[in-house]
Amino acid sequence: MKLTNTILVTGGAGFIGSNFVLGWIEATGTPVVNLDLLTYAGNPENLASLEGDARHRLVRGDINDAELVGSLLREHRPRAIVHFAAESHVDRSIVVPDAFIRTNVHGTFTLLDQAKRFWSSLDEDDRRAFRFLHVSTDEVYGTLGPNDPAFSEATAYAPNSPYAASKAASDHLVRAYHHTFGLPVLTTNCSNNYGPFQFPEKLIPLVILNALEGKPLPVYGDGGNVRDWLYVEDHCSAIRAVLERGRPGETYNIGGCCERKNLDVVNTICDLLDEMAPPLAAKTGHGAARNSASVPRRQLITFVQDRPGHDRRYAIDASKIERELRWTPAERFESGLRRTVQWYLDHRVWTENVRSGAYLAWIEHNYGERLAR
């Protein structure tokens, strides 16, 4: 039996995965089987626009479930696996690293092993056509000094957080399955994403929502840490390019060539909200009583205790994917951030729904004892 034009996506109810699934069906019109455990970070509401669409099937399940993964592969005979499923938040990995090892390392191993079994059963043409695309992060490379060159595909791995270490381990397993067994794998290492559907535990959506509500905006350390921001749709278009034109066994760095200090990002969000949202009313000195004056949201910024082991700077050298696959980002940071702020303003119901009890418990844990400095 031959491969079909279906793809199997893991973690397609999360932030990047759901953007990818929506973009994939729009761009290609071909079917997606979406395997997602629906942890706190997975939200079927992200895929509401696909309800009743026969091209999308959401399967609630664990990538650690070898039997389930094997049976999905045999049933749907996908031409590719695009693997997003992961525990993805650095701060959580400091508190509960076990979940990161389980999903990111053992889960990726299980998926690879089932993919290898399925792939081995294919005829020669299909074995050549099949792809396993592993979505990874720039955090595997560690941290940069202010004048260091950006991370290239040749940069040595030096992961610093349990999250980064678990992703590095998964990257190595993917590499090994190519080297040892010939599985046609592709790995992408991308910088920080932002955009619609990002869970509000990450910097940008957290700051947007807190600033809307007049809550403190927690900036870790001195706010001078640098991230290289990429609009999520650009990450998705890069993954499509790698899937279609990437060379098996290769890794591709993906980035927006857009380094920003955290404090600058937070200031920009404050200014955008001052412009785009109702003004923030000033509190008088007496509890909840308010006067009619408004205050700039920058005043909500609160410097808090730093993240342990906090990487200072990430920057991606994306010249390989540009040169080999002719991919470049379409969105600039300023316009992408404006679109993102507008999206959160337009989707208050989505935000209310994701702020479940589990999320509130995390906020209490992460910020409750993080003293203001």
Ligand code: NAD
């Ligand atoms: P996310 O946390 O928003 O979503 C992860 C998804 O995986 C969720 O839907 C969750 O339910 C699912 N999941 C978790 N454990 C699972 C399991 N055991 N089995 C099946 N599904 C499971 O993450 P994201 O930000 O969308 O990141 C997606 C991928 O991209 C991750 O692999 C991450 O390492 C990588 N990445 C993220 C960024 C970023 O800025 N967010 C940057 C580069 C790379």
Ligand code: TYD
């Ligand atoms: P985050 O969105 O968690 O992504 P990552 O740690 O994967 O880069 O954080 C982005 C940057 O923002 C990082 O340097 C940590 C910082 N940060 C804060 O200053 N305050 C916060 O409340 C959060 C969540 C992050």
